[in-house]
Structure formats: structure tokens, C-alpha cells
Amino acid sequence: MEKEKIYNRFLEKDKIAELGGGVNRVEKQHQAGKMTARERIEMLLDKGTFTELDKLMVHRCTNFGMDKNIIPGDGVVSGYGKIDGRLVFVYAYDFTVYGGTLSATNSRKIVKVQELALKNGAPVIALNDSGGARIQEGVESLTGYASIFYQNTMASGVIPQISAILGPCAGGACYSPALTDFIFMVKEKSHMFVTGPDVVKTVTHEEVSKEELGGAYTHSSKSGVTHFLSNSEEELLMGIRELLSFLPSNNMEDAPLSAATDDIRREEESLENVVPTDPNIPYDIKDIIEPVMDDHYFFEVMPHFARNAVIGFGRLGGKSVGVIANQPAYLAGVLDIDASDKIARFIRFCDCFNIPLVTFEDVPGFLPGCIQEHNGIIRHGAKIVYAYAEATVPKVTLITRKAYGGAYIVMASKQTGADVNLAYPNAEIAVMGAEGAVNILFRNADEEAKKQAIEDYKTNFANPYQAAELGYIDEIILPRQTRFKLIQALEMAHNKMQTNPPKKHGNMPL
Ligand code: HXC
Numbered sequence: 001m002e003k004e005k006i007y008n009r010f011l012e013k014d015k016i017a018e019l020g021g022g023v024n025r026v027e028k029q030h031q032a033g034k035m036t037a038r039e040r041i042e043m044l045l046d047k048g049t050f051t052e053l054d055k056l057m058v059h060r061c062t063n064f065g066m067d068k069n070i071i072p073g074d075g076v077v078s079g080y081g082k083i084d085g086r087l088v089f090v091y092a093y094d095f096t097v098y099g100g101t102l103s104a105t106n107s108r109k110i111v112k113v114q115e116l117a118l119k120n121g122a123p124v125i126a127l128n129d130s131g132g133a134r135i136q137e138g139v140e141s142l143t144g145y146a147s148i149f150y151q152n153t154m155a156s157g158v159i160p161q162i163s164a165i166l167g168p169c170a171g172g173a174c175y176s177p178a179l180t181d182f183i184f185m186v187k188e189k190s191h192m193f194v195t196g197p198d199v200v201k202t203v204t205h206e207e208v209s210k211e212e213l214g215g216a217y218t219h220s221s222k223s224g225v226t227h228f229l230s231n232s233e234e235e236l237l238m239g240i241r242e243l244l245s246f247l248p249s250n251n252m253e254d255a256p257l258s259a260a261t262d263d264i265r266r267e268e269e270s271l272e273n274v275v276p277t278d279p280n281i282p283y284d285i286k287d288i289i290e291p292v293m294d295d296h297y298f299f300e301v302m303p304h305f306a307r308n309a310v311i312g313f314g315r316l317g318g319k320s321v322g323v324i325a326n327q328p329a330y331l332a333g334v335l336d337i338d339a340s341d342k343i344a345r346f347i348r349f350c351d352c353f354n355i356p357l358v359t360f361e362d363v364p365g366f367l368p369g370c371i372q373e374h375n376g377i378i379r380h381g382a383k384i385v386y387a388y389a390e391a392t393v394p395k396v397t398l399i400t401r402k403a404y405g406g407a408y409i410v411m412a413s414k415q416t417g418a419d420v421n422l423a424y425p426n427a428e429i430a431v432m433g434a435e436g437a438v439n440i441l442f443r444n445a446d447e448e449a450k451k452q453a454i455e456d457y458k459t460n461f462a463n464p465y466q467a468a469e470l471g472y473i474d475e476i477i478l479p480r481q482t483r484f485k486l487i488q489a490l491e492m493a494h495n496k497m498q499t500n501p502p503k504k505h506g507n508m509p510l
Contacts, residue, residue: 017055017072021096029096034167034189035233037077037092037100040127044090044237045081052079053112059103064136071097075130076106078113080122083241086249086256089117092127095167099131102173106134107144114151121250123160125240128177128190129167145172152179157352159250162240165190165216165226166233181349182243182301183226184236185216192219192226221304224338229304246299246313246320247353254354260318262294264487271479275362275401275426279462284329285310285360288400292483294318301346306338307331311346316358317487322350325360326411328401335407336367337380344383351391356490359397359418363407364433382509384410389417390500390508394493396486399423399464399473405432414472419496420489423473427464434458 020026020036029036035043041050056072075097080089091113093100110126117124133141155161156179163177164184169192177183177192185192193214200206200213212218219226228243230236248255268291274283290298293314300312307330312323324343326333350357366372366381388395388410396419397412408429412418423429431437434457442453460466467473477485 013056013072020073020077020094021071021098025096032189034095034129036096037094037127037129040092040166040233040237041077041079041081041090043234044125044127044240045083045088046085049081050079050090051081052077054078054109057105057109059105059137061103061134061137061140063138066136073097074103074105074109075100075134076109078109080113080116083244084256086244087120087122088125088244089113089122090125090127093130093167095129095131098134100129100167101131101134102141102144103134103137104140104144107141107147110144111147111151114148114155117159118151118155121159121252123162123244123247123249124155124180126161126163126176126180128163128165128169128173130173131168132171132173142172145176148176149179152176156181157251160244160247160353162243164236164240165192166236167191170194170196178225182228183219184228184230184239185219185226186230186233186236187216189233190216217304220302224302224305224342227302242299243313246315247355251352251354255320258294258315258318260294260315264317265484267480268292268483269480271482274479275424277426279401279428282328282332285325285327285333285362285400288360288479288482289314289323289325292316292486293323298323302342306336306342308333308336309339309342310360311342313355314358316483316490319490320355321358321490322346322355323358323360324412326363326407328362331367333363333402334365334367335363335381335384335410336372337375337377340377340380340384344387347384347387347391351387351393354393356394356493357388357391357396357412358486358490359395359412361397361399361403361408361411362401363404363411364402365405365407379509381406381410385416386506386508388412390506391417392496392498392500394419394490394496396420396489396493397422398477398482398486399427399429400479401427402433403427403429414474419493420475421473422475422477422485422489423464423467424479425464425476427473427476428462429464429467429473430457430461434462437461 058070059074075094078091091110161180162182163180174192191210191214197208197210216229220229228239274287290296298314308327310325310327414421434454438450438453442450464473
């Protein structure tokens with residue numbers, strides 16, 4: 001009997017904790033079209049693998065009558081579980097408890113999970129849905145954020161960190177997701193901004209809806225803050241699971257091998273017709289990437305931002321690779337500020353986590369103009385060189401058509417450290433295009449002479465042969481052989497041993 005009493009005391013507390021902010025608030029959350037913190041975790045993890053930690057921790061605040069409403073677990077559900085059988089740590093803000101706001105207690109729960117993840121070499125997934133700093137706790141709450149940001153920074157490059165935004169994420173709270181590797185947002189339900197519409201109106205007199213200011217579409221297409229845009233919470237959570245399948249659990253491991261069912265020697269006839277013979281006609285670089293990857297599958301990252309560059313994950317011979325490509329179908333694949341940022345950060349992510357880089361290059365150069373220059377294309381473009389040069393993972397580059405000027409250099413050319421450089425026979429590798437070059441070299445020549453010079457230039461320079469003769473291109477390949485040639489190159493470089501000079505850290509142009 002005594003034992004039953006003891007057990008009941010525990011079961012009662014546990015039940016209250018499970019209910020978070022209570023039945024009514026749970027219902028309100030559902031009415032808003034949102035899942036609860038526990039429902040989200042349940043859907044994200046392999047069935048029955050979640051172990052909750054600190055379920056009974058409570059807040060210590062007595063201001064504003066807070067001591068009258070103490071909910072076991074406070075406003076965060078945290079713990080660990082498995083995704084595809086691999087350990088992950090997770091924490092989810094519970095919007096039904098004080099709007100999921102951050103108390104000192106919540107921050108301690110989160111930091112505990114972050115520390116455990118770092119110590120045990122497993123990814124951390126944060127499910128955000130919060131009104132930000134808990135006003136009643138004042139500086140205690142702000143300090144809590146600082147501790148979380150510090151852990152985010154310490155874990156950067158050691159374990160993958162993934163953030164989902166499933167409701168509000170306002171103020172300084174945005175900086176935890178921003179410090180993580182990938183952000184997922186869901187259409188219409190999630191919003192991120194440092195200052196909300198009301199403050200914006202007061203300070204700048206701009207009238208803007210929260211969706212336009214910081215909705216999923218805005219951050220996936222305009223600001224580049226978020227990497228994935230999902231139609232529903234379920235789609236978002238499945239997206240996180242899929243992303244993790246391409247990643248190792250920490251920086252000391254390789255990404256998991258998938259059982260390769262696709263023939264590594266598979267030749268792809270369709271590739272012979274993708275690149276038009278006329279260099280001015282666009283084509284979709286994904287028509288090359290997809291057929292080359294295992295099972296024709298490419299998992300694109302940031303598909304709506306800086307569409308002149310394409311990044312994402314695929315597998316070659318069962319091994320995870322990071323793909324970087326110029327996109328001739330959008331702005332002719334030119335490099336600009338946004339594309340530079342997108343490419344450079346992705347290269348660095350892959351390098352942190354031992355994921356080889358495969359670059360598909362077709363780039364006419366950097367985008368000219370005052371907007372680009374005044375906003376710093378020099379320092380942004382430099383990030384691409386820096387990221388490629390610094391990366392010690394295997395790096396393979398394939399020039400599918402144009403590789404002109406500075407853009408040729410920065411897109412993983414031989415001397416910036418690529419291991420294998422390939423080109424199609426129609427590749428054009430030169431300082432600039434024929435018309436531009438002739439206008440400089442033959443400025444005063446008549447039209448007929450210029451026409452002839454353009455033809456001569458195309459014959460002599462708009463091809464891969466000068467680069468191949470000098471050893472800057474290792475092999476010229478036929479498009480249909482692409483898949484096997486890339487796999488061969490990656491196999492050759494699989495055990496690559498390269499370390500950069502010892503340093504505290506480099507000073508990347510930011
Ligand atoms: C305490 C808060 C709160 C907060 C919301 N709540 N935000 N409690 N501190 N910051 C409470 C509400 O009072 C309410 O409690 C419950 O959470 C649910 O909120 P609602 O407003 O009813 O929900 P909804 O209409 O969906 O609106 C959600 C919201 C809104 C958009 C998040 O509540 C809001 O604008 N809150 C303020 C957001 C904000 O300015 N946060 C501070 C940002 S600055 P009851 O009991 O009435 O149901 C910041 C600094 C971080 O975070 C710095 C880090 C370095």
C-alpha cells in the first residue's frame with residue numbers, strides 16, 4: 001500500500017508534466033494547426049526511442065505571481081532518441097507553457113542536452129515554437145539564451161546542429177537557429193525576425209505583415225536564413241530525418257554508407273544532349289546532377305535562394321557527397337554575392353563533416369555592377385576561394401561548359417586544391433569570352449577583322465585543351481561517362497591525408 005502511494009505520487013507528477021500547459025492550451029495549439037512539443041518529437045524519432053530528461057524540472061521565478069503556476073518540465077521537452085537507428089539529441093519548446101518562452105530552467109535543460117550531444121558525438125535537433133525571452137524572468141532569461149548560443153558555437157563543426165522553426169522565433173532567439181547548420185521552416189506557421197512588425201512600424205514607419213517580414217518564403221528565397229521550406233510540420237520533420245541520412249553523427253566519423261544498388265559504371269546517354277552546343281543557350285544543371293547520382297536522386301539544399309548556384313547532397317557508389325554547381329538556367333549561372341555565401345557556407349559544412357565535394361562548373365564570371373561591388377562582391381566572392389582552399393576533404397571538379405576568368409579560379413580549380421579536375425570536350429576555359437577579349441585586344445580593328453579574331457579566339461581558347469596540355473585539367477571525359485568518372489576520382493581520393501598549417505583558426509573574409 002505504502003509503495004502504491006509512492007508510485008502514485010510519481011505517476012501523478014508524470015501525468016501533469018505530459019500535459020504541458022494543460023488540455024485547453026493543447027487544444028488551442030491544435031486549433032492553430034500546430035502539433036505539441038511531444039507530438040513533434042514522437043513523429044521525428046524512430047518509434048518508441050525517445051527518452052525524456054528533466055521532465056520534472058520547474059521554474060524558480062516568483063515575480064508576477066509566477067509561483068502560483070508551476071508546471072513540471074516547464075516550457076521545454078528535451079532528451080534523446082534515435083533516427084534510422086542512430087543516436088540524436090532533441091529539444092522542443094512547448095508553446096502551451098508560457099508561450100514556450102525561455103526561462104532559466106528551460107535554458108538549463110537545453111544546455112544539458114547540448115552538452116550531452118557534444119560529449120557523445122551525436123546531432124542536436126531543436127524544435128522552436130516560442131515567444132522568446134520569458135519577460136517575468138528578466139536577465140535570467142537573456143543569460144539563458146547566451147548559454148545556449150555559447151554551446152551552439154562550441155558544437156559548431158563537431159556535431160551537426162539542426163533547427164526547425166514551427167511557430168514564432170523572435171528577437172535574439174533567432175540567433176540560436178542562425179548558429180546551427182541547417183534551418184527548416186514551415187509555410188505560414190513559422191516566423192523569424194529580430195524585431196517584429198510593430199517595432200518595425202515604430203522605428204522605420206514601414207508597414208509589413210509578419211509573413212512578409214519573416215515568414216518561411218521570405219527566409220528561404222530572400223534572406224537565405226533558412227535552408228528548407230516545408231508545406232507541413234510532418235513534411236518538415238521527415239525532411240530532418242532525410243537530411244541526417246546524408247550526415248555523419250560527428251566530425252570524427254564518415255557519413256553512413258547506403259547499400260549501393262545503382263551500378264557505378266552506369267552510362268547515361270541522356271547526358272550527351274544536355275549541354276547545348278551554342279554556349280548562349282541555357283540548360284538546367286540538375287539535368288546533369290540527377291542522372292549521375294545513385295538512383296538519380298539529389299537532395300537539394302536552399303533551392304529557392306540564389307538560384308544561380310545549386311547545392312545539396314547525393315550519393316555516389318553509396319557514399320554521401322556534397323554537390324556544388326553553377327546553374328546556367330538562372331542568370332546564366334553567374335556568381336554574385338548571394339551565390340558566393342550559399343556556396344562557401346555549404347563547402348565549409350561538408351568539410352567539417354568529412355563529406356567529399358563534387359563541383360559542376362559552368363560559369364561565365366562574376367556579376368558586374370555597382371550593386372554587387374558596393375555590397376562587397378570582393379569579400380563575398382573571396383569566401384568561395386577560402387572555403388575550397390581550406391577544405392581537406394576529397395574535391396572533384398567537372399567543367400561542363402564555361403569556366404571564365406576569376407570564376408574559373410574560384411570554382412575549385414586545380415591550384416585552389418582540387419584533387420581531380422575533369423572537363424567535357426566542349427568546355428571553354430579562358431580569361432574571358434571571345435567577344436569581350438576581341439574588343440580589348442582588337443579595339444581599333446574593323447568589323448571584318450574583329451569577326452575573324454572572334455572565330456580564331458573561339459578555336460584557340462574556347463576549349464579545354466590549353467588547360468589539359470598544362471595539366472590543369474586531368475582528364476577530358478564524355479558526358480555519358482560522368483557518373484563512373486566521378487566515382488573513380490572519389491575512390492582514388494578516399495584515403496586522402498591532408499592537413500592545413502596549425503593555427504588557432506583562419507581569418508575568413510566575412
Ligand atoms: C512571457 C509570454 C511571452 C513572453 C508570450 N507569452 N510571449 N509570456 N514572456 N515573452 C505568453 C502570453 O502571455 C500567453 O500567456 C501565452 O504566452 C501565449 O501567447 P499568446 O500571445 O496568447 O499567443 P499568440 O497569440 O499565438 O502569440 C504568440 C506571440 C505573442 C506572437 C509569441 O505572444 C508575442 O508577440 N509575444 C511577445 C514576443 C516577444 O516580444 N518576445 C520577446 C522577444 S525579445 P497566457 O497566459 O495569456 O495564455 C527576446 C530577447 C531574446 O526574446 C534575447 C536573446 C539574446
